[in-house]
Amino acid sequence: MPLNTAPLATCIFDEITEAIAGPGLGIFPGFLNAADTAALRRDFSSLPDWQLTPAGIGRDQAHHNNERIRTDKTRWLDGSTPPQQAFLAHMAGLQQQLNRQLFMGLKDYECHYARYDEGDFYKKHLDAFRGRSNRRVTTVFYLNDDWQPAHGGELLIYGHKNRQPLHRVQPEGGTLVCFLSEQFPHEVLPARRPRLSIAGWFRVDDPVSSALRL
């Protein structure tokens, strides 16, 4: 099947923009169709294990992450394959819309494939701390076919003062989650089967925090 590189219908971008402007987060099942999601899953699955970095090593080390709080394995998307190019093009479209409508000043987007093997987790964390990071909007896109509740691996999203999660998200293929990086603590519960995703961040240009980020 030919890869769908056509721009996504702008209505989905409208919905995401409204969600970011309003509650600051949204969950969008069917952001990509099954064929495009499967193309990304195959692209990720074709990478040899040695290209995956255990969490807490490499770029993330400048942050607060280490294997006590996360155990997933990641690989940055570099746009070297058609499915990656299509995904990055969609996110560039979203970036443009967020900037045009909400004046967010987003300058770029970085994202990585992440694989959580059985039992892997990511404990409760914030993706960005005010004044210490240039990450503004987090996106998580899931690549898993036929995810069942019994498989675990839910993403729990909390409000600032809430002990109970605001949302429990099943990592079903095609679903996109979007939220303001500084506002929503979240965690990934251990899964009972491999769990694949693309986690990404829209960033602003902020020389102070990029210097700190190393």
Ligand SMILES: O=C(O)CCC(=O)C(=O)O
């Ligand atoms: O995979 C998910 O559901 C969330 C991942 C996450 O929180 C992160 O990579 O910062």
Ligand SMILES: [Fe+2]
């Ligand atoms: Fe996160």
